[in-house]
Amino acid sequence: MTMKMKAALWYGPGDIRIEEVSLPSPGPGEVLVKIEAALTCGTDFKTFRRGHAMLIKKTPSAFGHEMAGVIASTGKGVSSFKEGDRVVAANSAPCDRCFFCQKNQKNLCDNLEFLNGAFAEYLLVPARIAEKNLYHLPPTLSFRDAAATEPLASIVRCADQLNVKPGEKVCVIGSGSTGLLWVQMAKQLGAQVLCVARNLQKLETAKKVGADYILSTLQTKNVAKNLKEEVWDLTHKGYGPDVVIEAAGQPETWELATQLVRKGGRVSFYGGCKQGTTVTLDTHKLHYEELTLSGIFHHTPAYFKKALDLIAQSRIQIAPLIAGEKKLADIHQIFQKGVAETPLKFAVIP
Numbered sequence: 001m002t003m004k005m006k007a008a009l010w011y012g013p014g015d016i017r018i019e020e021v022s023l024p025s026p027g028p029g030e031v032l033v034k035i036e037a038a039l040t041c042g043t044d045f046k047t048f049r050r051g052h053a054m055l056i057k058k059t060p061s062a063f064g065h066e067m068a069g070v071i072a073s074t075g076k077g078v079s080s081f082k083e084g085d086r087v088v089a090a091n092s093a094p095c096d097r098c099f100f101c102q103k104n105q106k107n108l109c110d111n112l113e114f115l116n117g118a119f120a121e122y123l124l125v126p127a128r129i130a131e132k133n134l135y136h137l138p139p140t141l142s143f144r145d146a147a148a149t150e151p152l153a154s155i156v157r158c159a160d161q162l163n164v165k166p167g168e169k170v171c172v173i174g175s176g177s178t179g180l181l182w183v184q185m186a187k188q189l190g191a192q193v194l195c196v197a198r199n200l201q202k203l204e205t206a207k208k209v210g211a212d213y214i215l216s217t218l219q220t221k222n223v224a225k226n227l228k229e230e231v232w233d234l235t236h237k238g239y240g241p242d243v244v245i246e247a248a249g250q251p252e253t254w255e256l257a258t259q260l261v262r263k264g265g266r267v268s269f270y271g272g273c274k275q276g277t278t279v280t281l282d283t284h285k286l287h288y289e290e291l292t293l294s295g296i297f298h299h300t301p302a303y304f305k306k307a308l309d310l311i312a313q314s315r316i317q318i319a320p321l322i323a324g325e326k327k328l329a330d331i332h333q334i335f336q337k338g339v340a341e342t343p344l345k346f347a348v349i350p
């Protein structure tokens with residue numbers, strides 16, 4: 001008799017369903033993980049509302065990608081892991097053979113293999129990910145905290161790309177879970193951090209996790225003018241921040257980021273906008289003020305391991321990012337059709 005498990009499946013915008021599906025059996029090199037905790041993220045809410053060009057290839061589709069759990073069984077040839085091991089799996093692995101992998105840009109791998117399906121009772125980890133991007137958990141690290149390794153891995157990589165230095169002034173736009181992780185990452189690197197966002201409650205959380213200053217756009221009458229003045233007053237007294245991180249994923253805040261950064265500063269468009277979105281940038285400002293603008297996508301196994309170590313060493317706090325905990329059967333209480341606000345992370349417990 002075929003064994004079954006419960007899983008959340010995405011059928012289309014605003015339509016996820018909890019269904020019974022066949023319990024997968026691991027093949028050669030594969031690992032079956034019993035999920036102990038899965039976390040929601042901004043990408044999950046974007047996917048719920050409109051789909052995802054890279055993560056959703058067919059419908060119905062498995063859903064969710066931040067998870068940690070216990071190995072239930074292993075396929076032939078797996079020697080580094082055994083039943084009962086506590087693990088965290090990344091949501092991808094590069095091929096190590098293509099043009100971009102050979103250029104050490106493994107996050108851009110032409111054959112990047114993705115893993116979805118964290119909102120379920122079990123998850124089958126493909127052989128390539130089991131080999132390259134599956135990790136044992138330290139005994140003291142909780143499943144919930146370990147599940148946050150994936151989003152932090154992208155931030156750690158981006159911080160390296162930006163070369164954030166001690167003493168620099170960093171402005172983070174956005175106070176969602178990504179913004180809160182960025183606040184902590186910038187503080188780890190010795191920067192002074194200003195967090196700018198709308199939500200006052202989330203901004204207070206930003207303060208608790210280390211932000212030196214917080215500013216709410218809801219309290220600024222003329223956002224374009226007054227906000228810039230306030231940001232510049234708090235960063236290098238009239239010159240502006242060295243680095244601006246756009247962590248909201250909105251075209252208007254992409255444009256705002258370039259207005260806030262100082263001459264010679266760096267901007268990271270960390271938050272992804274809807275596919276097909278365009279923005280308008282001041283070419284005179286970009287050219288004559290020597291701004292450095294960069295996009296950022298994903299992580300690599302090396303950065304995933306660095307992120308896991310930061311969490312395991314308690315250098316990054318995960319608890320403040322967690323809005324609550326729900327059972328898998330109650331996932332519709334988290335993903336609600338017609339609700340535009342994206343909450344902080346929820347822990348989904350099967």
